[in-house]
Amino acid sequence: MNPESRKRALRYLFQKVIDPLGYKFSPDEELVDFLLEQEVKLEQKHGITYCPCQGITKKREDNMKIVCPCIPFHRKHYDAMKRCWCGLYVHKDVTNPDELRQIPFDEIKRG
Amino acid sequence: MFFEAARLEEIVPGGLKAVEAGGKEIVLCNYEGKIFALNRRCGHTNAPLDMGTLEGYILTCPMHHVQFDITTGEALSVPVPRDPGNEVIPERILKHFQYIAMLMSHIRICEIRSYPVKIDGDSIKVDVEEDSSCV
Numbered sequence: 001m002n003p004e005s006r007k008r009a010l011r012y013l014f015q016k017v018i019d020p021l022g023y024k025f026s027p028d029e030e031l032v033d034f035l036l037e038q039e040v041k042l043e044q045k046h047g048i049t050y051c052p053c054q055g056i057t058k059k060r061e062d063n064m065k066i067v068c069p070c071i072p073f074h075r076k077h078y079d080a081m082k083r084c085w086c087g088l089y090v091h092k093d094v095t096n097p098d099e100l101r102q103i104p105f106d107e108i109k110r111g
Numbered sequence: 112m113f114f115e116a117a118r119l120e121e122i123v124p125g126g127l128k129a130v131e132a133g134g135k136e137i138v139l140c141n142y143e144g145k146i147f148a149l150n151r152r153c154g155h156t157n158a159p160l161d162m163g164t165l166e167g168y169i170l171t172c173p174m175h176h177v178q179f180d181i182t183t184g185e186a187l188s189v190p191v192p193r194d195p196g197n198e199v200i201p202e203r204i205l206k207h208f209q210y211i212a213m214l215m216s217h218i219r220i221c222e223i224r225s226y227p228v229k230i231d232g233d234s235i236k237v238d239v240e241e242d243s244s245c246v
Binding site for chain 2: 001002005006009012013016043044046047048
C-alpha cells in the first residue's frame with residue numbers, strides 16, 4: 001500500500017466531511033502532510049484513522065470520538081480554539097494557523 | 112478486443128454496475144461522467160464490489176471496507192476491524208471470530224485489475240483482454 005496514495009485519499013474523503021462543518025485543512029502544508037502520515041500509520045495498525053494527537057484507550061466508545069475528523073464530537077471545544085486538537089483542521093476564516101494554540105477544554109469551560 | 116458492456120444511461124454519476132464482458136465479471140463505475148471498468152471482485156476477499164459504495168474516485172468494498180482507486184485499481188486501505196459493539200458474545204462464538212480474524216490477518220490485499228473503456232455513441236465498451244498497469 002502506497003502511503004502517498006492513502007494520504008491523498010484521506011484528504012479527499014475528509015474534505016467532504018469538514019467543509020460543511022465550517023473547517024478546512026490547515027494552510028500549513030508541512031503539518032498537514034505530517035499528521036496525515038501519522039494517521040496512515042495508525043490506520044495500518046488499527047484499521048481506523050485515529051487522531052494522532054490523542055491517546056487510544058481500552059474503551060471503544062471513547063476511541064470512536066477520536067476518529068479523524070473528530071470535529072463533531074468536540075465541536076464546542078474546537079470552535080473556541082478555531083482549530084482541531086492537532087491543528088490539522090482550522091476554521092475557514094483562519095489564514096495564520098500559528099496564531100492559534102491548544103486550549104484545554106476545562107479552561108474554555110471556565111471562560 | 113472491446114466487448115459491449117452496458118449503455119451509458121444505465122449508470123448515473125457516482126453509480127456502479129456489475130456486468131459480464133468477454134466472460135469476465137466487471138464493475139463499471141461512473142466518476143463524474145467518466146466510466147471506469149474494474150474486476151468486479153475485491154482484491155481482499157473477493158466480495159462483489161458493485162455492492163459497495165463509490166465516493167468520488169474511491170470505491171469501498173461492502174465486506175471489510177477496503178478501498179480502491181478506480182482510476183488505477185490500486186488498493187488504498189486496510190480492512191476495517193469488526194465492530195464488537197456492546198453485545199456479550201458467547202465464548203464458543205468469540206473463539207470462532209478470533210479464528211477467522213487470525214486467518215484474515217494472513218490475507219494480502221491485491222490491487223484490482225482495471226480495463227480500458229471506450230464510449231461508442233451511448234454504448235460502453237470494455238477491452239477485457241488487454242491488461243492495464245495494475246496487478
